[in-house]
Amino acid sequence: MAERSDSTQRTHPHAPPLVSGLSAYAGQYDLILCDVWGVLHNGVAAFESAHDALTRARAGGASVILVSNAPRPNRFVMEMLDGFGVPRTAYDGIVTSGDVTREMLAARSGARTYHLGPERDLSLFQGLDLTLTDLAGADLVVVTGLFNDDVETPDDYAEALKAMKARDLPMICANPDLVVERGDQLIFCSGAIAKAYEELDGKAIWCGKPYRPIYDTAFAHAEVIRGGAIERARVLGIGDALRTDIAGANDAGFDSLFISGGIHAQELKSVDGAIPDTESLAELFTGHAHPRGVMPRLAW
Secondary structure, three states, rough: OOOOOOOEEEOOOOOOOOOHHHHOOOOOOOEEEEEEEEEOEEOOOHHHHHHHHHHHHHHOOOOOEEEEOOOOHHHHHHHHHHHHHOOOHHHOOOOEHHHHHHHHHHHHOEEEEEEEEOHHHHHHHHHOOEOOOOOOHOEEEEEEOOOOOOOOOOOHHHHHEEEEOOOOOOOEEEOOOOOEEEEEEEEOHHHHHHHHHHHOOOOOOEOOEEEEEEEEHHHHHHHHHHHOOHHHHHEEEEEEEHHHHHHHHHHHHOOEEEEEEOOOOOOEEEHHHHHHHHHHHHHHHHOOOOEEEEEOOOOO
């Protein structure tokens, strides 16, 4: 392993250190597993410094796999990134929770499936041996999001969740995120629905970060690209969510870099790329595994 030396500053004894840029870790990682929404873009615009940093990391010898909790196959995420102007030089591949969900659904051939989520996510089911039906006729629920996440909250689904629980329907959650950025707003994701279902003692099956299947898929993809096994000590996860990105990296046994200007921006006073308040940062990570470093926005 390359000698580890950081360009960091720690201004609170219980907060993870601030790092000057991804270049502080140059040469220390063979694989970077990077979040998409909240790191590369905010749902409205891409962050040029972020894709520049990943492009530079690849030029330095690292492989980059984008790991997203998007409830759609990876090709749709690639098309979205193309639309945002994120160059394909920034990554080697993409793995989504939608990919993991499709693998799980492929093993349930013929299932009568109720899709709870917007029509834009119907690509998730293309080519699978499933019958999409209404809730009354279903033996399986797949949740990809709220029907109208501009105005709805999980409370709007209380009665539907009770009906699912009354029949003990299993629910596959295709996006474990609770919320995500859309511009300067936070909107609810399917993880919030699945969490509410579990609070009713319903059975939820989670397909993306922080759960191991998505990391196993990403590692398998990366090992094909690099032509061999990858040491966990040579892997860095990058993300803006404590619950999914940082906890997932810790549980899977590799380092992480936390982006404070994402979904935790308000509580950390890190809006618009501002340096996070370190007391708030210490409070956020109290009782949780710390990332190796913190940056407001990903940059080289």
